[in-house]
Amino acid sequence: HRDLHLSLRRQRQMCIRDSFGYAMIFKNVHSMAGASLVHLHSQIMILPEVPPACLQELYQLDRFRQEHDQCALCERIARERNDSVRLVLDRDGYVAICPYVSMHAYETWLLPVDHGRWFPPTANRVSTETLAGVLWEVLSRIERLLPGVGYNMIVRIAPWSAQRTDYHPRIEIYPRIDMFAGFELGTSIHINQVSPEYAAQKLRAMEPHRSCGT
Numbered sequence: 001h002r003d004l005h006l007s008l009r010r011q012r013q014m015c016i017r018d019s020f021g022y023a024m025i026f027k028n029v030h031s032m033a034g035a036s037l038v039h040l041h042s043q044i045m046i047l048p049e050v051p052p053a054c055l056q057e058l059y060q061l062d063r064f065r066q067e068h069d070q071c072a073l074c075e076r077i078a079r080e081r082n083d084s085v086r087l088v089l090d091r092d093g094y095v096a097i098c099p100y101v102s103m104h105a106y107e108t109w110l111l112p113v114d115h116g117r118w119f120p121p122t123a124n125r126v127s128t129e130t131l132a133g134v135l136w137e138v139l140s141r142i143e144r145l146l147p148g149v150g151y152n153m154i155v156r157i158a159p160w161s162a163q164r165t166d167y168h169p170r171i172e173i174y175p176r177i178d179m180f181a182g183f184e185l186g187t188s189i190h191i192n193q194v195s196p197e198y199a200a201q202k203l204r205a206m207e208p209h210r211s212c213g214t
Contacts, residue, residue: 021049022159030150030176050159058158061167073168077113086200088141094134098196098203105178105194106146106203110138110171135171140208142175150176 027042064072080087080097088096088108096110143149152174158167184190 020046022047022051022054024051025155027153028150029153030148054156054159065166071115071166071168073111074115077111077168085197088200088203089134089137091137092130092134094131096134096138098200100196102192102194102196102199103190104174104176105192106142106175106199107192107196108138108142108173108199108203110135110173111168112170114168115166116169137208138173141203141206142173144206144208145202146175146177152176 023044023046025042025044061072064070064075068075077095077097081090081095086098086100088098090096093113094110095113096108098107099109139153142151154172155169156172157169178191178193180190
């Protein structure tokens with residue numbers, strides 16, 4: 001809880017400084033996911049400019065709103081809660097889903113149901129503990145289903161410069177049970193042999209660990 005609280009608070013501090021464009025928290029677990037140190041650790045990377053992927057997402061969100069007069073992520077969350085086939089859990093104001101057209105097998109997103117600029121929406125410890133508890137359940141389901149798996153985890157927020165309040169910041173988890181090979185590198189098209197519907201079904205069936213070690 002404490003480590004998550006400090007990391008998220010540091011991310012907020014860096015994002016509101018005019019000299020920085022973006023701050024991203026990420027965690028690489030095991031060497032297969034790019035971890036360079038043996039002990040568990042998270043990192044925060046400060047960038048002078050907003051990454052192209054973030055700008056592209058904001059563009060797509062604005063385009064969707066103009067065409068449909070609603071938030072794309074609100075629409076996605078409502079659809080996933082209604083269909084339930086890609087829903088992993090729904091509790092305490094958060095949903096975890098295996099997103100449609102996932103890049104990786106068992107890829108999982110953890111999103112707040114409500115709009116917000118930050119993750120969690122408030123910086124107090126109670127809010128962070130709630131998030132930590134939900135995150136722990138998601139990770140424990142993944143680790144029980146895929147023992148010893150390496151994974152990448154990132155905290156994605158809207159750029160501070162965008163001044164967005166209609167965003168759903170999220171945590172994205174990418175288990176690394178497959179590798180990019182020649183086709184993926186040559187075409188930027190990713191082959192995922194596990195459907196998100198199947199992945200969510202398997203993760204829902206997992207019992208999370210009883211204790212929280214986040």
